[in-house]
Amino acid sequence: MAVATGLYGISFGALSVVAGVSVPQTMALSLLLFSGGSQFALIGVVAAGGSPVAAIATSTLLGVRNTLYGAVVAPLLEVRGWRRLAAAQLTIDESTAVAVGQRERAATRAGFWVTGVGVFVLWNAFTLLGALAGDALGDPRAWGLDAAAGAAFLALVWPRLAARRAQVVAALAVAVTAALIPVVPAGVPVLAAAAVAIVVGVVATPATDDRKEAA
Amino acid sequence: MTTTVLWVTVLAASLLSFGLKLAGHLIPEHWLATERVQRTSTLVTVALLVSLVVVQTFADGQALVVDARVPALAVAAIALALRAPFILVVVLAAATAAGLRALGWG
Numbered sequence: 024m025a026v027a028t029g030l031y032g033i034s035f036g037a038l039s040v041v042a043g044v045s046v047p048q049t050m051a052l053s054l055l056l057f058s059g060g061s062q063f064a065l066i067g068v069v070a071a072g073g074s075p076v077a078a079i080a081t082s083t084l085l086g087v088r089n090t091l092y093g094a095v096v097a098p099l100l101e102v103r104g105w106r107r108l109a110a111a112q113l114t115i116d117e118s119t120a121v122a123v124g125q126r127e128r129a130a131t132r133a134g135f136w137v138t139g140v141g142v143f144v145l146w147n148a149f150t151l152l153g154a155l156a157g158d159a160l161g162d163p164r165a166w167g168l169d170a171a172a173g174a175a176f177l178a179l180v181w182p183r184l185a186a187r188r189a190q191v192v193a194a195l196a197v198a199v200t201a202a203l204i205p206v207v208p209a210g211v212p213v214l215a216a217a218a219v220a221i222v223v224g225v226v227a228t229p230a231t232d233d234r235k236e237a238a
Numbered sequence: 239m240t241t242t243v244l245w246v247t248v249l250a251a252s253l254l255s256f257g258l259k260l261a262g263h264l265i266p267e268h269w270l271a272t273e274r275v276q277r278t279s280t281l282v283t284v285a286l287l288v289s290l291v292v293v294q295t296f297a298d299g300q301a302l303v304v305d306a307r308v309p310a311l312a313v314a315a316i317a318l319a320l321r322a323p324f325i326l327v328v329v330l331a332a333a334t335a336a337g338l339r340a341l342g343w344g
Contacts, residue, residue: 058255071297170307177291
């Protein structure tokens with residue numbers, strides 16, 4: 024996981040600087056925003072010439088899953104005060120996955136903190152390396168770095184496409200995005216795709232448990 | 239975006255990100271345990287990422303174009319199907335686009 028996080032951080036740092044985000048701003052994203060998908064999304068909208076509101080909205084919508092993670096890990100960690108704030112900041116895909124993967128309560132807590140702190144340190148160190156490298160590269164197109172951004176998003180979504188419903192939403196997202204790119208400002212097609220997913224999620228045929236609740 | 243606007247964007251997005259994380263730690267777990275909430279969150283993540291793939295690969299401003307990014311994405315998809323690690327997927331895509339451009343296309 025350490026190697027994956029490091030290399031992923033280098034990609035983010037380089038692509039962020041190439042997108043026109045300065046090295047200090049790139050570091051602020053990794054230190055303060057600290058959620059890979061949201062960070063990539065924010066610089067993606069900036070690179071495409073989207074508005075600040077579109078960039079913030081896209082990043083924030085991608086961060087909603089961290090709220091669900093927080094609700095899962097909070098009862099396992101049982102922390103208060105500043106430790107709770109630290110735990111919140113470290114609540115991401117990796118720390119949550121490792122925490123819930125443990126059987127013993129002590130291992131759960133250790134797994135969360137070690138993974139969260141470890142990823143935080145590596146992510147920031149390698150973001151800095153990538154940002155400095157990206158700064159030195161010159162024309163990003165000659166290095167194919169614009170294509171690397173699309174590949175990064177594809178790699179992030181790939182493991183989430185196993186379910187049938189996810190595949191349907193993915194197809195809808197492609198259609199909506201392609202249809203809207205020529206007619207609305209940059210950043211808006213991505214938000215429209217998210218809106219379609221919300222509609223599908225809310226109105227889709229409920230599973231058995233849902234029906235029981237409704238009845 | 240100007241430097242100031244970009245800083246505001248970065249800091250606002252960071253504040254909202256932290257707010258979402260903290261909210262998860264503060265509100266009762268059962269509020270979010272409904273299947274509909276979980277399902278919608280998962281689908282929104284998928285839609286956003288897929289949409290970003292399309293924008294990053296086919297958009298040039300407001301135009302839809304086919305250039306070196308498209309074969310690069312195809313190479314990335316093949317690499318993912320073969321279970322290549324993240325960095326290899328990204329490097330192969332970049333190398334494909336860079337190679338095609340060096341040959342004078344896209």
